[in-house]
Amino acid sequence: MSAxxxxxxxxxxxxxxxxxxxxxxxxxxxxxxxxxxxxxxxxLDAWPLSPAEAVQAWRAWQIAHGQSPxxxxxxxxxxxxxxxxxxxxxxxxxxxxxxxxxxGAALALLPALLRRQMxxxxxxxxxxxxxxxxxxxxxxRSLDGRTAALFAGLLLLIALCRLSEDGGRREMRWGAVxxxxxxxxxxxxxxxxxxxxxxxxxxxxxxxxxxxxxxxASAGRRWEELRGRPALWREAGLLFVGPxxxxxxxxxxxxxxxxxxxxxxxxxxxxxxxxxESYGPLVVLWSLALYETAGLLFGIAGLVxxxxxxxxxxxxxxxxxxxxxxxxxxxxxxxxxDLALLAVPAALLxxxxxxxxxEWTAREALKEAEWLILLVGAVLGVFGYxxxxxxARTGQLLSLLLAVVACPxxxxxxxxxxxxxxxxxxxxxxxxxxxxxGSILLLVHNAWFSSLLADVSRHDLLTAARAxxxxxxxxxxxxxxxxxxxxxxxxxxILLVGDEVEWLRWALRDFRRVEYVRRFGSAGDFPIVITPxxxxxxxxxxxxxxxxxxxxxxxxxxxEGWTLARWLVSRVPPASPPTETIIFWAQR
Numbered sequence: 001m002s003a004x005x006x007x008x009x010x011x012x013x014x015x016x017x018x019x020x021x022x023x024x025x026x027x028x029x030x031x032x033x034x035x036x037x038x039x040x041x042x043x044l045d046a047w048p049l050s051p052a053e054a055v056q057a058w059r060a061w062q063i064a065h066g067q068s069p070x071x072x073x074x075x076x077x078x079x080x081x082x083x084x085x086x087x088x089x090x091x092x093x094x095x096x097x098x099x100x101x102x103x104g105a106a107l108a109l110l111p112a113l114l115r116r117q118m119x120x121x122x123x124x125x126x127x128x129x130x131x132x133x134x135x136x137x138x139x140x141r142s143l144d145g146r147t148a149a150l151f152a153g154l155l156l157l158i159a160l161c162r163l164s165e166d167g168g169r170r171e172m173r174w175g176a177v178x179x180x181x182x183x184x185x186x187x188x189x190x191x192x193x194x195x196x197x198x199x200x201x202x203x204x205x206x207x208x209x210x211x212x213x214x215x216x217a218s219a220g221r222r223w224e225e226l227r228g229r230p231a232l233w234r235e236a237g238l239l240f241v242g243p244x245x246x247x248x249x250x251x252x253x254x255x256x257x258x259x260x261x262x263x264x265x266x267x268x269x270x271x272x273x274x275x276x277e278s279y280g281p282l283v284v285l286w287s288l289a290l291y292e293t294a295g296l297l298f299g300i301a302g303l304v305x306x307x308x309x310x311x312x313x314x315x316x317x318x319x320x321x322x323x324x325x326x327x328x329x330x331x332x333x334x335x336x337x338d339l340a341l342l343a344v345p346a347a348l349l350x351x352x353x354x355x356x357x358x359e360w361t362a363r364e365a366l367k368e369a370e371w372l373i374l375l376v377g378a379v380l381g382v383f384g385y386x387x388x389x390x391x392a393r394t395g396q397l398l399s400l401l402l403a404v405v406a407c408p409x410x411x412x413x414x415x416x417x418x419x420x421x422x423x424x425x426x427x428x429x430x431x432x433x434x435x436x437x438g439s440i441l442l443l444v445h446n447a448w449f450s451s452l453l454a455d456v457s458r459h460d461l462l463t464a465a466r467a468x469x470x471x472x473x474x475x476x477x478x479x480x481x482x483x484x485x486x487x488x489x490x491x492x493x494i495l496l497v498g499d500e501v502e503w504l505r506w507a508l509r510d511f512r513r514v515e516y517v518r519r520f521g522s523a524g525d526f527p528i529v530i531t532p533x534x535x536x537x538x539x540x541x542x543x544x545x546x547x548x549x550x551x552x553x554x555x556x557x558x559x560e561g562w563t564l565a566r567w568l569v570s571r572v573p574p575a576s577p578p579t580e581t582i583i584f585w586a587q588r
Contacts, residue, residue, distance in 0.1 A: 025120060028124055029124070029127065032108060032109070032131050033105060033127075033131075036105040036109070036131035037101075037105040039452065040104050041094075041101055044093070045097070047454060048468075048471040048507060049093050049096060049097075049507075050142070052143075054503040054504070054505075056143055057093075057143060058509070059074055060078075060083050061506065064083045075148070075186055075264075076184045076250075077247055078099055078143065078145055079250060079257060079260070081098075081099040082095075082096055083251075084251075085099070097141060099148075100140050100141070100145075100148065101140050101141060101147075103140070103148045103151045104139065104151075105131075107151040108131035110130075111124075111351065114126075117161055118313065118348075119355050121355035121358045123355070124351075124355070125354040125355045126351025126352075127351075129294060129347035133291075133295070134451070135336075135339035135450075135462060136340050138340075138460075142337070144337070145188070146186050146340050146341075147340070148186060150188070151181070152179070152185060152189060152192075153189060156179060159171045161312075163175070163226070164215075164219040165218075166222075173236065177239055177240070180240045181243070181247075183261060184261050184264075187268035190264070191324065194323075195320050195323040195327075196320075199316055199319040199323065203316065210315060211310045215312045244261075248261050270333065272330060272333065273333065274332030278334070279335070279336070279555075281329045283556065284325075284328045284329055285329075287336050287461060288325070290446065290568075291339055293439045293443065294436070294439035294440055294443050295342075297350070298349070298436070298439070299346040299348075299353070301353040302353035303317075305352060305356065311352075314352055317348040317349050325342060327341070328341065335465075337463075354436060357429070361429070367423070369418045369427060372414065373418060373430030377411055377434040378434075378437075383402075383403075384403040384408075385403070387402045387403035387407075388400065388403040388404070388565060389569050391565050392562065392566040392569040392570070395561075415427050453571075459552075459573050464555065464577075465553040466551070466552060467551055468551060470548035471507050474550070474584055477586075478494060478511065481527070481586055491511075492511070493514075493527065494529075495528065497517055497518075497519070497520045497531045497532075500532040501531065529543065530584055531583050532580075532582060533580065533582055535583070536583075537585070542587055543588070544586060546586075548583075552577045553577065555577075556573075559573070559574060
């Protein structure tokens with residue numbers, strides 16, 4: 001018998017219900033979320049925990065191991081998260097920073113909840129900007145409550161926006177949980193609350209000038225409707241109190257966390273005090289223009305569009321951006337990573353403008369005028385960048401003039417020719433697309449240098465305060481000493497001396513006996529003594545010491561001209577930053 005050849009089986013078609021779930025929009029959000037998570041988790045432990053990070057991680061490690069930690073300022077929300085992490089997994093620099101990274105990735109996906117209010121394209125562009133924002137990325141890759149505070153703030157804004165329309169029980173739950181998270185996260189959340197409260201007051205007072213009477217009238221009717229539903233408020237109250245108590249007390253293991261949550265407000269107030277180490281307003285403006293170029297450039301365009309269209313969300317985001325900038329300018333305790341407060345509203349506004357630009361390009365195909373501007377602009381951009389790099393390496397002024405004067409001038413001439421042709425709208429769209437591409441490339445460049453490139457010779461403003469590789473050299477030296485003398489790398493007793501080195505207890509957590517004293521008395525039976533570099537304890541000739549750099553805090557002082565260009569291109573400062581050192585004393 002001859003066997004008949006079988007026809008190839010056809011692949012089963014995708015079920016209709018799955019086609020509704022996995023749309024192009026959902027796939028794009030998944031791609032953005034995955035990218036946001038990867039850039040936050042990749043080499044998360046490239047640098048050891050800084051002193052501020054190590055103190056929080058050490059307190060959580062103590063509670064997770066049944067010890068009673070000393071009181072210190074910390075984020076109760078991250079304390080609880082790290083206690084759970086350290087109880088379930090091995091404590092490390094990466095696991096200590098895990099939750100800020102997760103909050104940062106979740107923050108990038110929150111605009112998906114505003115698709116109806118912003119538009120689908122605008123929400124997607126906002127998510128992209130939040131995922132790769134240099135300041136948000138730097139905050140996400142450090143043990144700090146900023147990303148949790150901004151996640152809570154944006155979720156609270158989303159809940160309020162949706163409640164003002166037709167939201168109900170779900171939005172009330174989001175708002176209650178967001179408020180609980182925010183009050184346990186960071187002093188920055190009080191800046192967000194102040195901006196929200198003052199923004200509501202100011203925008204309500206200016207409702208006639210802004211032409212937003214209808215919005216506020218609708219919001220007022222919605223508020224009266226919600227006031228008549230007491231069961232809804234009771235449920236929201238329980239969803240606030242429950243998470244606040246459980247997360248604030250580390251699941252009832254650390255009741256001091258409630259006191260730490262109460263201390264966040266005074267800590268926020270103390271942040272406005274000025275001192276000799278405070279950054280000036282010029283650094284705030286310079287940093288915003290450098291790191292959040294796309295958000296600032298297209299955020300201004302988005303704000304103008306929002307005011308002209310009477311869009312409440314855009315106007316409120318504009319108030320958030322302006323209010324956050326004013327708070328940053330008057331805050332003496334401002335740090336470059338605090339730019340994250342401005343990155344969120346800038347992304348909301350810029351996403352609106354970039355979304356409109358994307359929809360405009362999808363509706364109308366690019367013509368010769370736009371292609372001419374894009375082609376010439378791209379060539380001039382590459383040429384100008386190479387000229388700037390050459391100036392950064394050699395200091396030749398001619399290269400700088402060609403990069404910052406000749407290239408923009410040629411582009412201006414080409415744009416003038418397009419305008420003479422009568423293609424005004426085409427020229428505008430070509431320049432906007434060129435600016436979008438250039439600012440996004442700058443966004444990725446700054447994100448790479450600020451957080452993802454671990455190089456001891458490079459120092460970025462967003463991650464200026466960092467622990468140096470000497471911390472891990474110290475641990476390796478202590479392990480080697482224990483293996484050689486006692487046959488166990490973690491068996492050698494270690495004595496830490498002085499407030500400056502207390503934070504190193506986190507790095508030495510795996511050693512069986514580590515004791516800390518504020519002042520040196522005697523070495524006793526400790527074969528290893530670790531002191532600040534400025535302290536020379538009377539240990540005698542039986543000990544030998546080795547200096548190690550463990551911490552540096554770089555500031556952009558003295559950068560101008562060629563040195564500034566060199567730093568912008570490669571993040572190499574004009575001089576080595578001042579470092580704090582320790583002396584590792586080992587018994588012979």
